Amino acid sequence: MTAIAALVLTACGGGGGGGGGAASTALEGVGPITLVQGKDTSGFLQEILDDWNAQNPDQTVTLIELxxxxxxxRQQMIQNxxxxxxxxxxxxxxxxxxxEFAANRYIVELPEDQFPVADMLPPVIDSARYLDRLYAVPSESDGGLLYYRTDLLEGAGITEPPTTWAELGEAxxxxxxxxxxxxxxxxxxxxxxxxxxTVNFAEAVNGAGGVITDDEGNPxxxxxxxxxxxxxxxxxxxxGQIPAEAITYKEEEGRRAFMEGRLLFHRQWPYQYSLANATDGSSQVAGLFAxxxxxxxxxxxxSSLGGHALGISTYAKNKAxxxxxxxxxxxxxxxxxxLELGSKAPIYTSIYDDASLQAEFPYLPVLKDSILSAVPRPKVVRYGDATLAIQDAAYGALTGTVTSEEALNQLQTELEALTTN
Incomplete structure (x- = not known):
């Protein structure tokens, strides 16, 4: 039995599951709903919701920002x-x-035949399935990109971005x-x-030819x-190649550092592109990066495969x-x-291949390749425990609490426990 299969049986044995209850999984019920997500940093989401609400005044959607x-x-969604x-x-x-959400019945299965899944990037739609059933529909994908200051590289006589870590250091x-x-x-x-x-650690491991878990889900x-x-x-x-303050960086802290001209290279998602190219004075690097x-x-x-998908809560009243x-x-x-409003990574293959859009968003071919070649993070039911173990080990090594070897041995032991219990 593979590690993933063992986890599935653990989570679903006897028809149980952490969120299971008497709630119906039928896609019935018409009326107001809520959309629950992380803090909206796009600047345009409410306009999208207003459009829906104008067309559906009796079935309005209200945004709940986590x-x-x-x-x-994740914690608040599970608690709910x-x-x-x-x-x-x-x-x-x-x-x-x-x-995790599907196995524990926090979200319900969706009718795959009602969505144009064949038109979506294969890795993106695959990430929304569990046991070959659709439980969510991708709303945006994500692939890691290397943002770099073209003006500073050219000033140093460098005409191409680095392809290896050694070249990055030399640049x-x-x-x-x-x-x-x-x-x-x-x-x-x-x-x-x-x-x-977890994402940055996984990309570093994969970028050196390593893995966190193998194809069977084994650590x-x-x-x-x-x-x-x-x-x-x-x-x-x-x-000092990575500045000390970067130990506190999430996406937004790093974005601000890059846009303020304090970083030469930045690993980031595509959403940063339009923000960094803004000409309203909010970015000091507009037109100076690629x-x-x-x-x-x-x-x-x-890259690790990023992105979000929309699922329906098992306990939602208005599932239709x-x-x-x-x-x-x-x-x-x-x-x-x-894509046009916030450089969000599209989910449809044809958008990446549109010549007019490539002219406007020249990073699209790079992003498409990033997503198609991306490696998913460990796809396990107990993902919450797995990612915490990864974070503990990686953070300990980055802060010097443990050596890299000690961190990886610790992580191996913890992941083995998670995939066998």
Missing amino acids: PESADAQ AQAQSDAYDVLSVDNVWTA CAAVAATPAGAGVACYAGQFEKYEGL NVNTPEAQAGLDFLVNGFST VAPLPGLDGPGV TALEFIKFYTSKEQSQLY
């Missing part, structure tokens, strides 16, 4: 489900929560030696102790390859309205609008 932290969002509360209707779930040294680059930090990602650290993280990836981050902090694939140990690196709202929110037209 904290910015993904971990806090365990309380069997009908306060939450449509949940915006991180793609790695799908298995930083060259830029630091120029007047314009003096005082600009080399590189940052998301290193605060939250889900973003295999105490390897030389995984240590080489973690050492890239550990050495970055110890040498994006490239993440670098790795010996060549281009590997929730289903129709998800169809509206995840349509191709809306996906392209999210």
Whole structure:
């Protein structure tokens, strides 16, 4: 039995499950609903909801904003489900929560034949399935990108972005030696102790040829390859290549640092692109940056697969309205609008291949490749426990509490316990 299968049986044995109750899974009920997600940093979401509400005055949707932290969002959604509360209707779930939420019956199965799934990027729609059934519909995808200052690289005589970690370090040294680059930090990602650290750790491990879990879901993280990836981050902090304050960076802290001109390279999601290119004075780097694939140990690196999908709470009263709202929110037209308004990663293949959109958003081919080659984070039912173990181990190594080898041995032991109990 694989580790994932064992977890499934543990979560679902006897028809139980953490959120199971008498609530109906039938997609019935018409009336007002709520959309529950993390803090809206897009600046345009309410306009989208207003559009729906104008067309459906008797089935309005109200936004409930949860904290910015993904971990806090997940916790509050689970608490609501365990309380069997009908306060939450449509949940915006991180793609790695799908298995956990479906297995514990926090969300209900959706009719796959009512959505254009064949038109969506395969890894994106696959992340919304559990046991080959659809439990959520992607609203946006995400792939990690390397943002870099074109003006500073050109000033140092560098014409191409780095493809390896060694080249990244060499570029930083060259830029630091120029007047314009003096005082600009080399590189940052998301290193605060939250889900973003899991992503950055996974990308470093995968970028060095390692894995956290193998194809069968079994932990295999105490390897030389995984240590080489973690050492890239550990050495970055110890040498100052990664600034000390980056240990507190989530997405928004790093975004502000890059937009204020304090970073040469930044690992970030595509949403940063339109914000950093704003010409209203909010960004000091508008027109002075580009994006490239993440670098790795010996060549281009590997992104973790990001993104969110919409699921329906088991305890929602108006599930029929929730289903129709998800169809509206995840349509191709809306996906392209999210790209145009906030550089959100589309879920439809044809949007990436549109020449006119590529001219307006030149990073689209890079982003498409990032998503298609992305490695999912461990897809396990007890994902919440797994990501906390990853964060503990990685944070300990980055802060010098433990060595990389000790951190990975600790993580291997904890993941083995999670996948066998």
